[in-house]
Amino acid sequence: MKLNRTLWIVQGVVAALFLFAGVMKLVLPIEAMAGPVSLPGPFLRFIGVAEVLGGVGLVLPWLLKIRPMLTPVAACSLEIIMVGAVVITAVGGSMLGAAFPFVVGLALAAVAYGRMSALSTI
Numbered sequence: 001m002k003l004n005r006t007l008w009i010v011q012g013v014v015a016a017l018f019l020f021a022g023v024m025k026l027v028l029p030i031e032a033m034a035g036p037v038s039l040p041g042p043f044l045r046f047i048g049v050a051e052v053l054g055g056v057g058l059v060l061p062w063l064l065k066i067r068p069m070l071t072p073v074a075a076c077s078l079e080i081i082m083v084g085a086v087v088i089t090a091v092g093g094s095m096l097g098a099a100f101p102f103v104v105g106l107a108l109a110a111v112a113y114g115r116m117s118a119l120s121t122i
Contacts, residue, residue, distance in 0.1 A: 007114045014107050015058040022051030036092030054078040075112035079105055
């Protein structure tokens with residue numbers, strides 16, 4: 001029971017983070033999202049859509065018990081985005097800045113593993 005509660009907390013925090021980041025990528029002008037490594041505007045918008053959908057996918061399938069397998073799939077999919085974020089941030093010159101997406105990636109891996117394990121007991 002304690003593990004389930006911990007997973008829900010992690011899922012909620014990470015989902016909120018991705019919803020916020022995704023909406024910002026969809027709302028802000030492309031020029032405002034310029035970072036140390038230049039990425040094309042349509043690619044940033046695509047990442048924003050993927051983050052919003054992934055954030056929703058972290059919570060809703062498990063909460064509504066409609067295809068709960070989609071929750072670990074969403075976590076694994078967002079993991080790919082986080083690997084890219086770590087690489088882009090490190091290439092941009094900020095190894096310390098790459099620590100945040102790395103930790104988020106670890107949280108996503110924990111959610112994916114925890115929910116996959118819970119699916120096998122259902």
